[in-house]
Amino acid sequence: MYNDLRYSRQIILDCFGVEGQAKLKKAKILVAGSGGLGSPALLYLAAAGVGNIGVVDFDTVTLSNLNRQILHFASDLGRRKTDSAEEKLNKLNPEVNVIKHNTRIDIDNVEDIISGYDVVIDATDNFTARYLISDCCYFMKKPLVEGAAVGLDGILMTIIPNKTPCYRCLYPYPPEDGVLPTCSDVGILGPVTGVIGSMQALEAIKLVVGIGENVTSRILTFDALAGSFREVKWPKRESCPLCGKEPKITELVQYEIKCRIKGP
Amino acid sequence: MYTVTVNGKRLEFNETLTIKDYLESAGVDPKIVVVEHNYEIPDKSKWNEITLKDGDNLEIVKFIGGG
Numbered sequence: 001m002y003n004d005l006r007y008s009r010q011i012i013l014d015c016f017g018v019e020g021q022a023k024l025k026k027a028k029i030l031v032a033g034s035g036g037l038g039s040p041a042l043l044y045l046a047a048a049g050v051g052n053i054g055v056v057d058f059d060t061v062t063l064s065n066l067n068r069q070i071l072h073f074a075s076d077l078g079r080r081k082t083d084s085a086e087e088k089l090n091k092l093n094p095e096v097n098v099i100k101h102n103t104r105i106d107i108d109n110v111e112d113i114i115s116g117y118d119v120v121i122d123a124t125d126n127f128t129a130r131y132l133i134s135d136c137c138y139f140m141k142k143p144l145v146e147g148a149a150v151g152l153d154g155i156l157m158t159i160i161p162n163k164t165p166c167y168r169c170l171y172p173y174p175p176e177d178g179v180l181p182t183c184s185d186v187g188i189l190g191p192v193t194g195v196i197g198s199m200q201a202l203e204a205i206k207l208v209v210g211i212g213e214n215v216t217s218r219i220l221t222f223d224a225l226a227g228s229f230r231e232v233k234w235p236k237r238e239s240c241p242l243c244g245k246e247p248k249i250t251e252l253v254q255y256e257i258k259c260r261i262k263g264p
Numbered sequence: 265m266y267t268v269t270v271n272g273k274r275l276e277f278n279e280t281l282t283i284k285d286y287l288e289s290a291g292v293d294p295k296i297v298v299v300e301h302n303y304e305i306p307d308k309s310k311w312n313e314i315t316l317k318d319g320d321n322l323e324i325v326k327f328i329g330g331g
Binding site for chain 1: 271293295298331
């Protein structure tokens with residue numbers, strides 16, 4: 001039985017109920033990355049009582065992470081992020097099962113990692129991982145919540161394979177080498193990743209419980225300086241290299257994408 | 265004069281512009297964006313062929329991959 005009091009404020013929601021809570025308890029949600037996006041997403045999933053939460057991260061906690069990666073504390077410096085994440089999530093909610101994947105997602109392990117989950121949240125910080133995850137979710141028919149943030153901009157899009165536009169309908173191929181700045185170049189304000197990461201958790205919860213409408217066939221863009229969201233209807237790209245009529249991407253691809261080299 | 269809605273804002277133009285021309289005039293690096301024109305997604309190779317017309321809708325979305 002559930003600790004009803006812990007979840008009482010969501011169970012009393014008309015659309016949610018004990019049925020919704022039971023679905024969350026059974027759910028297996030993977031969060032790829034436990035940084036700026038993954039931190040709030042993981043915290044909210046654990047707090048909501050998602051029964052099985054996977055976390056993938058190969059990295060250790062460094063001081064420059066702490067302005068936004070709110071799952072990790074000063075006392076965690078040097079520690080594996082997956083260990084830090086497991087400890088915090090267990091402390092927040094001992095009822096959830098945390099599965100650690102202390103590895104960098106690559107072309108050889110992505111299928112194994114994703115295969116055990118119902119829903120995937122992409123909270124990684126680079127396009128190499130994003131194309132691997134989104135292509136793999138498409139091939140394995142796993143719902144995917146894509147979210148990203150850099151500088152003062154954020155973007156969100158949920159993908160249901162064979163039903164909605166895919167990640168490559170938005171971004172057919174990665175940007176060419178040398179045109180994109182890195183996160184450490186442009187900077188990032190913590191609450192910007194907080195907004196997008198929180199929305200990714202919300203999207204995953206809605207998917208699992210089966211309520212409302214997900215952000216599919218459209219994208220949300222967030223302009224933190226303007227303080228505004230925009231909804232952009234985004235249809236399938238006819239020439240989409242993944243889900244279009246003549247797909248060119250028929251197996252996983254691991255891109256090497258070089259970011260812009262920081263000027264003097 | 266004609267009007268095009270770009271990312272939700274109505275902009276007025278006098279000169280004839282392709283999508284590529286517009287991006288250049290707005291100082292947007294075409295390498296870091298994707299474009300939707302009238303709710304369809306033209307291939308990048310068509311950006312210098314599609315001329316903007318009165319009432320068109322353009323959405324320009326940046327590549328955002330950080331986290």
